[in-house]
Structures are given as C-alpha cells and as structure tokens.
Amino acid sequence: MGDPWxxxxxxxxxxxxxxxxxxxSAAxxxxxxxxxxxxxxxxxACGDGVSPEAADVLAGLGVPGLLDDWTPVRRLDLSHGSRRVSRQMRRAVRVVPRTVLDDRLVAAAVAAGARLERHRVRKVRVRGDAVAVDDDLAARVVVGADGAxxxxxxxxxxxxxxxxxxxxxxxxxxxxxxxxRQVIAFDPRRRQAYAWCFDRGDGxxxxxxxxxxxxxxxRAVLLRRLGELLPGTMDGPGDGADWRGHHLPLSSWRWTQPDGRLLLTGDAAGLVNPMTGEGIHYAVATGALAGRAAAAAVTEGRPSTAGARYRTAVRTLLGPHLRHSVVAARLSVLPAVLTAGIVAADRDQRVFDDLVDLGLGSGRLTRRVVAGLARALTPTRC
Ligand SMILES: Cc1cc2nc3c(=O)[nH]c(=O)nc-3n(C[C@H](O)[C@H](O)[C@H](O)COP(=O)(O)OP(=O)(O)OC[C@H]3O[C@@H](n4cnc5c(N)ncnc54)[C@H](O)[C@@H]3O)c2cc1C
Structure with missing residues (x-):
C-alpha cells in the first residue's frame, strides 16, 4: 500500500x-x-445559495472573496398561502452554480498543497494503526465528505x-x-415543503x-408543485434546463461522531438544516474543523484522537444551533406556526434577521422570535 497518507x-x-x-492551513x-x-x-443538485456565514468560513480558510464576482442578493421573499414577507437580509447571499463553487474550492485546496485524484472509494477499513482505503491506499486519518x-x-x-x-x-x-431576489413559497398542501426561485444575477x-x-x-410531482407555487418558473414540460434531484440528509437532535480515525463532515455527517435545506455552511464549517482536528492529531503523533477532538469542536461551534434548528423545524410543521413566523418577520425586521440566521447560518431560536411567534398566534380581540 506504500507510505500512508x-x-x-x-x-x-x-x-x-x-x-x-x-x-x-494548520499544518x-x-x-x-x-x-x-x-x-x-x-x-x-443544489439551490446554489451560498450564505454569508459560509463565505466567512472560506475567508478563514485563506480563500477570501472567492465568490465576490457573483451578484450579491439581499432581498428575501417568503410566503405561505396568502401571507407574505419581503425584506432585505442583513448580509447578502450569493447564488453560485456548483460547477463554479466546487471547482474553485477544489482548485484552492490543490493550490494549498492537496493532491487531487479521481477515484471512487468502495471500501474503508480501520486496521490497527492505519486506515485502508480500497486495496491500494492507506491513511493515518480519513475524512468522509462523500455526501448523502x-x-x-x-x-x-x-x-x-x-x-x-x-x-x-x-x-x-x-x-x-x-x-x-431569493423567493421561497411554502407549500400549503404539504408540510415542510417549499418551492424556490433564486436569482443568480447573470440572467x-x-x-x-x-x-x-x-x-x-x-420528479413529475416536484415539477408540478413548483409550477403551481411559483407560476412562470415551470409552466410545462420542456421549460428550464439541467433538472437534477437529490436527497438531503437532515440534521436531527442527536449528532454522532465516533472516536478514532474516521471523521464525517457535511452531508456525510447528516448535517443539513431541517428548516431550510441549507447544507453548504455546515459542510465548510465542519470540513474546516475536521481538517484542523486531523492535522493536530497527526502532527502530535496521536491520529486516533482525531475523532474525539473533532466531535468536541463541532459541538462547541454548532451544538446549540443544531438543537434550536431541529426545534424550529418541528414547530414549523404546524401550518399555524409557519404562518405566524411570516407574520412576525413582517412586523419586525429583527425577527426576520434572527430567522434568517437560524435558517442559513448558526443562529438560535431567540426570545425575540419566540415572543413574535406567540404574539402572532394570539387571537386579537375586537
Ligand atoms: C436540490 C437541492 C437544493 C439545495 N439547495 C441548497 C442551497 O441553496 N444552499 C445550501 O447551502 N445547501 C443546499 N442544499 C444542500 C447542499 O447541496 C449540500 O448540503 C452540500 O452539497 C453538502 O456538501 P458536501 O460536500 O457534504 O457533499 P456533496 O456536495 O454532495 O459532495 C460530495 C462529493 O463526494 C463525492 N463522492 C461521493 N461518493 C464518493 C465515493 N464513494 N468516492 C469518491 N467520491 C465520492 C461526490 O462526487 C461529491 O463530489 C441543497 C440540496 C439539494 C439536493
């Protein structure tokens, strides 16, 4: 197998x-x-929405301004049936095709010193003091970033x-x-479902x-609901291009990372925001932490400590946020709560901002949001 990587x-x-x-960047x-x-x-397959927090993580990894040539999008429209809110987000999102984003990221990794090879991994086994990857590769630590x-x-x-x-x-x-704009229309006929239209800024x-x-x-059902919720996006067969679907492994209350030499990041770790489907921020945030944990464990000569180090780092950075987003997703299954969220965000820019942070970044279910929801759910006396 040669020298282990x-x-x-x-x-x-x-x-x-x-x-x-x-x-x-660590070693x-x-x-x-x-x-x-x-x-x-x-x-x-992706909505291509790259949140400002994802861009912050990338800047911290030595690739600042990676997407600055793409148009910033600040306006977010949310609707559920007849209820709507349209507001400016505090910070801009960029809508960047994954053919561009992922290619630039991989190029940055190669420029930093990684070797890139095309290879489909079929088998990974921990063997004593190394990990065997298929029949011909060995590693001190392996990070699974291999998706859903x-x-x-x-x-x-x-x-x-x-x-x-x-x-x-x-x-x-x-x-x-x-x-x-980024436009999201929640489906009044199905819980936890929405159609979107995200302007890339290039036509x-x-x-x-x-x-x-x-x-x-x-596929037919998904396309039909898109056309019904956002008429003008998909009005008949043959409309649009490059249709592509995929599963999203949603975060849940418990997040598991075992001790040892195998680390899981992004979709492979089951980290997708259950409220919004956002996963790029979690992917780069957990990737950065996994890389640093692996580097520290290997340079200290204790690669088997990588899993425990990484687990602690993720729990510190994202633990409370992950739990809050799961609670928010469970609450928003109730149509009345979803509508109340839209009403509360329409009444108060700060509630809107907090909800955006919870759905796209690492925000929490703030008191302001809870109070806004309670007020919107309380029937008004005449
Ligand atoms: C339709 C849709 C819309 C979405 N919209 C958004 C959005 O707007 N914003 C957002 O933040 N998130 C969105 N997401 C979620 C987001 O796409 C994912 O969370 C994100 O891609 C996760 O990144 P990742 O690197 O973990 O996995 P991936 O991007 O899936 O990358 C995994 C990589 O592993 C490779 N791979 C897989 N198996 C193997 C193997 N055995 N050997 C070698 N290589 C392998 C694949 O080729 C791939 O390149 C959306 C998802 C879907 C499906």
Missing part, C-alpha cells in the same frame, strides 16, 4: 475541499489526498440518516419580477421544489 479526504464537494484547506506540510469519483468541474450516501459513514458504523428530504432544481431565465435563476420525506415525491 497523513489524511485522505473522500469527496471533493464543499466539505471535502474545506477539510483539505483546514488541514493544510502546511501535511500529506493530504483528496479523492472524488467525479472530474471537476462537476454539477451537483457516504461509504465512510457506513465504515464508521454510524447508522443511516433517518430524516431525509428530496429536492429537484433546474435553471430558467430569471422572471423579471424576481430579479435580485438565470435557480428554481426548484423540495419536501420532507420521499414517499410519492416523483
């Missing part, structure tokens, strides 16, 4: 590239191998994610009324529909 990262999406960057001489089954640039159907997750003995959503996206010419918009669960959610 210090770190093998399986998957070159945002989580994998951030892992390599995190490791190499520039580390021998890091980044494996992906696809050749870059490669597409990935992770091979590394299985090897680490972590059960499959139970809560999944499914979503489909495509690209259309931006409908003029939604230029410069195209990313549009799609996603829903909790997977039962009965065929």
């Amino acid at each position: 210090d770190l093998v990262v399986v998957g070159g999406g945002p989580a994998g590239a951030a892992t390599a960057l995190g490791a190499l 520039p001489d580390l021998r890091v191998l980044l494996l992906d089954r696809a050749a870059f640039p490669r597409d990935k 159907y992770s091979v590394v997750r299985r090897a680490a003995g972590v059960p499959e994610v139970r809560h999944r959503a499914v979503a489909l996206r495509g690209y259309v010419a931006t409908p003029p009324r939604w230029s410069g 195209l918009a990313n549009v799609g529909y996603g829903a909790f669960g997977t039962d009965g959610l065929t």
Whole structure:
C-alpha cells in the first residue's frame, strides 16, 4: 500500500475541499489526498445559495472573496398561502452554480498543497494503526465528505440518516419580477415543503421544489408543485434546463461522531438544516474543523484522537444551533406556526434577521422570535 497518507479526504464537494484547506492551513506540510469519483468541474443538485456565514468560513480558510464576482442578493421573499414577507437580509447571499463553487474550492485546496485524484472509494477499513482505503491506499486519518450516501459513514458504523428530504432544481431565465431576489413559497398542501426561485444575477435563476420525506415525491410531482407555487418558473414540460434531484440528509437532535480515525463532515455527517435545506455552511464549517482536528492529531503523533477532538469542536461551534434548528423545524410543521413566523418577520425586521440566521447560518431560536411567534398566534380581540 506504500507510505500512508497523513489524511485522505473522500469527496471533493464543499466539505471535502474545506477539510483539505483546514488541514493544510494548520499544518502546511501535511500529506493530504483528496479523492472524488467525479472530474471537476462537476454539477451537483443544489439551490446554489451560498450564505454569508459560509463565505466567512472560506475567508478563514485563506480563500477570501472567492465568490465576490457573483451578484450579491439581499432581498428575501417568503410566503405561505396568502401571507407574505419581503425584506432585505442583513448580509447578502450569493447564488453560485456548483460547477463554479466546487471547482474553485477544489482548485484552492490543490493550490494549498492537496493532491487531487479521481477515484471512487468502495471500501474503508480501520486496521490497527492505519486506515485502508480500497486495496491500494492507506491513511493515518480519513475524512468522509462523500455526501448523502457516504461509504465512510457506513465504515464508521454510524447508522443511516433517518430524516431525509428530496429536492429537484433546474435553471430558467430569471422572471423579471424576481430579479435580485431569493423567493421561497411554502407549500400549503404539504408540510415542510417549499418551492424556490433564486436569482443568480447573470440572467438565470435557480428554481426548484423540495419536501420532507420521499414517499410519492416523483420528479413529475416536484415539477408540478413548483409550477403551481411559483407560476412562470415551470409552466410545462420542456421549460428550464439541467433538472437534477437529490436527497438531503437532515440534521436531527442527536449528532454522532465516533472516536478514532474516521471523521464525517457535511452531508456525510447528516448535517443539513431541517428548516431550510441549507447544507453548504455546515459542510465548510465542519470540513474546516475536521481538517484542523486531523492535522493536530497527526502532527502530535496521536491520529486516533482525531475523532474525539473533532466531535468536541463541532459541538462547541454548532451544538446549540443544531438543537434550536431541529426545534424550529418541528414547530414549523404546524401550518399555524409557519404562518405566524411570516407574520412576525413582517412586523419586525429583527425577527426576520434572527430567522434568517437560524435558517442559513448558526443562529438560535431567540426570545425575540419566540415572543413574535406567540404574539402572532394570539387571537386579537375586537
Ligand atoms: C436540490 C437541492 C437544493 C439545495 N439547495 C441548497 C442551497 O441553496 N444552499 C445550501 O447551502 N445547501 C443546499 N442544499 C444542500 C447542499 O447541496 C449540500 O448540503 C452540500 O452539497 C453538502 O456538501 P458536501 O460536500 O457534504 O457533499 P456533496 O456536495 O454532495 O459532495 C460530495 C462529493 O463526494 C463525492 N463522492 C461521493 N461518493 C464518493 C465515493 N464513494 N468516492 C469518491 N467520491 C465520492 C461526490 O462526487 C461529491 O463530489 C441543497 C440540496 C439539494 C439536493
């Protein structure tokens, strides 16, 4: 098998590239191998919304301004039936196709010193003081950044994610009324489901529909609900381009990271915001922490401590946020609560800002949000 790599990262999406960057920023001489089954640039089903907190993480990894040439989007419209709110977000989101984002991230990881190889990993086994990756590679630590159907997750003995959503996206010419906006229309007919239209700023918009669960959610159903909730995005077969769907492994109350040499990041770790489907911020944030934990464990000569170090770092950074977002997602299953959230956000910019932080960043269910919800749910006396 030859000399073991210090770190093998399986998957070159945002989580994998951030892992390599995190490791190499902590220990520039580390021998890091980044494996992906696809050749870059490669597409990935996504709404393409990159939150400001994700951009902050990337800046902290030595790639500031990576997406500054894409148009900042500040306006967010939310609706549930006849209730609506349209406000400016405190900080801009960028809507960047994954063919661009992931390619730039992988290039940054390679520039930092990672070796990139095209390789589909099939088998990962911990053997004494090293990890065997397929039949020909060995590593001191392996990070699983291999998405929703992770091979590394299985090897680490972590059960499959139970809560999944499914979503489909495509690209259309931006409908003029939604230029410069991110538009989300929650589905009054189905719980935890919404259609979106995110303007990229280059004449195209990313549009799609996603829903909790997977039962009965065929491509035809997803497309029909998108067209019904956001008329003008998908009015008939043949509209739009590059339709692509994927499962989203949603975060739940418990998050599992075993001790040892196998670390799980991003979708492989089951980290997708259950309220919004946001996963890029979690992917880069956990990738950065996994890379740093692996680098520290290897340089201290104790690679088997990587898992425990990483678990502590994730719990410190994201623990309370993950629990709050799960509570918020459970509450928003109730249509009355969802409507109340929209009413409260419409009444108060600060409630709107707190909800955006909870859905796109690492915010919490603040007292302001809870009070706003309670007020909106209380019937007014005449
Ligand atoms: C339709 C849709 C819309 C979404 N919209 C948004 C959004 O607007 N904003 C947002 O933040 N999040 C969104 N998400 C979630 C987001 O796409 C994911 O959370 C994010 O891609 C996770 O990044 P990752 O690096 O963990 O995994 P991925 O991006 O899935 O990358 C995994 C990589 O691993 C590689 N791989 C897999 N298996 C192997 C193997 N065995 N060997 C080698 N390589 C392997 C794959 O080729 C891939 O490159 C959306 C998801 C969907 C499905």
